[in-house]
Amino acid sequence: MERPDGAFEGEGDHQGDSDGILRAEWCKSRARVNRSTEEVKTVREEMRRYIESLNWEARWWTGRHASRVMVDKALTEGLISYAVKQAAIKRELIAASQSLFKTPLEDVEDGHAMEDE
Numbered sequence: 788m789e790r791p792d793g794a795f796e797g798e799g800d801h802q803g804d805s806d807g808i809l810r811a812e813w814c815k816s817r818a819r820v821n822r823s824t825e826e827v828k829t830v831r832e833e834m835r836r837y838i839e840s841l842n843w844e845a846r847w848w849t850g851r852h853a854s855r856v857m858v859d860k861a862l863t864e865g866l867i868s869y870a871v872k873q874a875a876i877k878r879e880l881i882a883a884s885q886s887l888f889k890t891p892l893e894d895v896e897d898g899h900a901m902e903d904e
Contacts, residue, residue, distance in 0.1 A: 834888045845877035
């Protein structure tokens with residue numbers, strides 16, 4: 788194929804070879820950027836889902852203490868205490884996770900997530 792300078796690709800200073808190499812490297816770099824961008828989106832979604840899952844578990848444990856009727860008062864108090872403690876643990880995990888994930892999740896929640904070009 789003739790180049791603008793009148794030479795043919797593969798002829799002379801091997802400019803065609805270096806152009807091909809540069810194009811290949813650019814394509815590889817572009818693919819790496821796209822993969823990295825997708826990975827960031829995936830991790831952000833996993834963080835969001837983790838917090839949502841903990842919220843669901845906390846609500847489940849909160850409703851759990853009333854779901855079982857016992858005759859034995861000590862057993863009832865123990866089950867209620869256990870359910871309340873589990874819900875508190877989940878809420879503590881939520882608070883710690885939200886603090887840890889704050890910056891990455893703000894981008895997603897504000898709609899400023901990385902966009903594909």
